[in-house]
Amino acid sequence: SKPPVTVAVTGAAGAICYSLLFRIAAGDMLGADQPVRLKLLEITPALQALEGVVMELDDCAFDLVESIDIGDDPNAIFDGANLALLVGARPRTKGMERGDLLEANGAIFTAQGKALNDHAADDIRVLVTGNPANTNALIAQRNAPDIPAERFNALTRLDHNRAIAQVANKAGVPVSAVTNMTIWGNHSATQYPDIFNAKVNGEPAFDAIGKDLEWVESYFLPTVQKRGAAIIEARGASSAASAANATLEHARDWLLGTPGGNWTSAAIPTTGAYGIEPGVISSFPVTEAGGEASIVEGLEINEFSRARIDASVAELREEAEAVKQLGLI
Ligand code: NDP
Numbered sequence: 001s002k003p004p005v006t007v008a009v010t011g012a013a014g015a016i017c018y019s020l021l022f023r024i025a026a027g028d029m030l031g032a033d034q035p036v037r038l039k040l041l042e043i044t045p046a047l048q049a050l051e052g053v054v055m056e057l058d059d060c061a062f063d064l065v066e067s068i069d070i071g072d073d074p075n076a077i078f079d080g081a082n083l084a085l086l087v088g089a090r091p092r093t094k095g096m097e098r099g100d101l102l103e104a105n106g107a108i109f110t111a112q113g114k115a116l117n118d119h120a121a122d123d124i125r126v127l128v129t130g131n132p133a134n135t136n137a138l139i140a141q142r143n144a145p146d147i148p149a150e151r152f153n154a155l156t157r158l159d160h161n162r163a164i165a166q167v168a169n170k171a172g173v174p175v176s177a178v179t180n181m182t183i184w185g186n187h188s189a190t191q192y193p194d195i196f197n198a199k200v201n202g203e204p205a206f207d208a209i210g211k212d213l214e215w216v217e218s219y220f221l222p223t224v225q226k227r228g229a230a231i232i233e234a235r236g237a238s239s240a241a242s243a244a245n246a247t248l249e250h251a252r253d254w255l256l257g258t259p260g261g262n263w264t265s266a267a268i269p270t271t272g273a274y275g276i277e278p279g280v281i282s283s284f285p286v287t288e289a290g291g292e293a294s295i296v297e298g299l300e301i302n303e304f305s306r307a308r309i310d311a312s313v314a315e316l317r318e319e320a321e322a323v324k325q326l327g328l329i
Pocket of ligand 1: 010011012013014015016017041042043046087088089090091092108129130131132133155158187228238239240243
């Protein structure tokens with residue numbers, strides 16, 4: 001059988017991981033023939049709860065799981081990791097300013113970046129789900145100078161999947177008919193879901209929704225941008241299973257590849273493509289193969305899209321400037 005892949009996951013006792021870990025262990029991420037070693041990180045007060053999660057993983061007797069290690073030291077947990085899923089982050093609590101949030105997460109992601117730099121396997125790939133995900137990924141990346149910059153991604157796949165679901169519903173087609181969706185920018189309320197380059201049954205998605213620009217502007221964009229808040233309102237807790245699913249799909253496509261003719265959305269270090277200069281981690285349309293992501297070049301960006309992409313990238317540059325001022329990068 002194949003040699004195992006070592007997967008490190010942080011925030012392992014949290015809500016997203018309560019869904020994510022079981023699906024990784026079942027083979028949904030890397031395939032039904034790929035053994036895994038799980039290395040799970042938590043903060044010290046959550047280690048007891050994590051022991052309970054491990055008991056449940058044990059009780060599933062998943063064939064693909066070769067070992068499970070837990071701990072609160074990133075140096076030990078990231079040792080030998082081929083893939084690191086950084087789910088744990090400090091959530092915004094009442095009365096917390098944005099600067100406080102960036103600072104609290106800065107402490108976490110500087111330490112984790114250094115630990116990855118010093119201990120992860122040479123082929124390490126790092127995906128940040130914990131918010132503010134793009135800037136947390138930037139902090140980790142800048143604190144890991146020996147790891148190629150493009151090995152750090154942030155999650156916008158959930159936004160991508162949400163956008164597909166909304167277009168399918170509006171066009172009256174199954175989600176499988178919607179392809180070539182793109183999320184641009186930051187994983188925040190400024191993110192831009194691009195319907196103009198998306199397709200429904202291979203035809204322009206904008207035509208399939210009756211060229212209804214009013215729907216795009218007043219319903220589609222805000223619904224995708226504010227979906228997280230709507231789920232909290234309805235469920236009394238933030239999205240967890242769908243965030244886990246998106247984390248898993250991002251990692252799967254990154255390592256195993258995107259299907260031909262389609263692309264996905266991933267926040268990756270900017271390169272100058274689409275006029276977006278280097279220095280932040282922003283979402284783009286990407287194709288992936290063998291652990292490498294390539295930006296899909298040459299898409300037409302209309303005026304409506306350009307203004308919104310630029311605004312979201314400007315927000316990312318402000319966040320990067322703020323963490324620079326804090327001495328985190
Ligand atoms: P969740 O598992 O629900 O969420 C974890 C992170 O994912 C949060 O930052 C959250 O951001 C983010 N997230 C949630 N939904 C989405 C989404 N739709 N798209 C992208 N990101 C999303 O939180 P819990 O509080 O249940 O669990 C967090 C765990 O992390 C706790 O057990 C805590 O102890 C742990 N932790 C571990 C650390 C470590 O390993 N060193 C460090 C810090 C925390 P948002 O807050 O915006 O919803």
